[in-house]
């Protein structure tokens with residue numbers, strides 16, 4: 001994992017989501033087995049669950 005911090009970042013409000021890197025999309029693996037608390041349809045690639053597709057990091 002490479003942790004990149006903005007060189008001169010004063011705007012902490014618009015931090016990009018580290019998971020999808022601001023794209024709002026990510027490839028999610030289909031959870032099979034252990035803890036599947038809520039499985040809806042087939043979600044293989046779609047919204048980033050970390051930022052809920054907004055692309056912004058939630059702090």
Ligand SMILES: [Zn+2]
Nearest residue numbers: 017020048051
């Ligand atoms: Zn995200």
